[in-house]
Amino acid sequence: MQKPQGEVTRGTTAPNRLRRIDRWIAATQRDALRSGERPLAIDLGYGASPVTAVELYTRLRAVSPKLEVVGIEIEPERVAAGQAFLERSGGAFPGLSFRRGGFELPVPQPPVLVRAFNVLRQYEEAAAWKVWDELRARLDPAGVLVEGTCDEIGRRAVWVTLGAEGPRTITFAAHLPALERPSDLAERLPKTLIHRNIPGERVHALLTDFDRCWAVAAPQSVFGPRARWIAAVTLLAQTWPVLAHPHYGGRTRWRLGEVTLPWAAVDPRGA
Incomplete structure (x- = not known):
């Protein structure tokens, strides 16, 4: 062998x-x-x-x-x-x-x-x-x-x-009761991205905006972390190409503490 x-x-x-x-x-x-x-x-x-x-x-x-x-x-x-x-x-x-x-x-x-x-x-x-x-x-x-x-x-x-053909999507997932902010997931980025979480890189911009949406959604915390996550993802989808189709996204998967985006949204090699 x-x-x-x-x-x-x-x-x-x-x-x-x-x-x-x-x-x-x-x-x-x-x-x-x-x-x-x-x-x-x-x-x-x-x-x-x-x-x-x-x-x-x-x-x-x-x-x-x-x-x-x-x-x-x-x-x-x-x-x-x-x-x-x-x-x-x-x-x-x-x-x-x-x-x-x-x-x-x-x-x-x-x-x-x-x-x-x-x-x-x-x-x-x-x-x-x-x-x-x-x-x-x-x-x-x-x-x-x-x-x-x-x-x-x-x-x-x-x-x-x-x-x-290449990378298709990237998914962020968390146990919501233990999550302080979405950018805490940065330490779990794949090796192709983990050193790219710096100003000027797409993945850094995404996580920065996700934290902003999380802060804006703070009032939803009275209904639990799941409600806050869904509200934050809904806000994020206004400026980022969050995949909302039930196959990848939408409330069914958002309720589980997940969000999926096209890889192109964070691709450090993209144009």
Whole structure:
């Protein structure tokens, strides 16, 4: 076998850490998940425990019963832990497997989904852009890459969805009762953006305006943080291209503490 591409991550993980992301994928990426006779999804860099791969399998199979899921890790010990889990399960997870690998994605067919979370934090920005390109090139034509970062318990997260043609959307998500201001999500920006949160950059302007909308929406706090978030997003949509279609946005997803915009709104390489 060729040497896996990539670097070993810290491996930090926990049950339900990626629940918010999984539910968003299940709700918004159904066409991709159901494409083909035996669609394949990958949990890339799942960490020291196989729990997030198992959760991805469970949540996505609910919307795509034929979906197969492969957990990929560089560390042989982590792969062995996943395989040991399957042995103990007694065949309770048909279609779930674990294998050693990295960004080369050692799977027999192009995946319809690659979920890569908390994988690129240790890379330089230029390397992160390169990994995006490499992973996009390995997708099924209908596939998507969902790459991002969340905190240790999944209460704050930012992720980018990419297709074969490039980045499509960016999503900000938070556990609203614990959120002081939207710009607190800046520390969870993907590696391609985290060093761009400075004056003059689009993502900085977005977060600055989001904080302003959050402040204006403060009176809605008497109805709870969810009402304040919805009011702030509604204000933000007056000047930023918030995706309001129910598929990505609108009150259904806003109520969950999420907001999605086209990637072009924050693209540091854009015109």
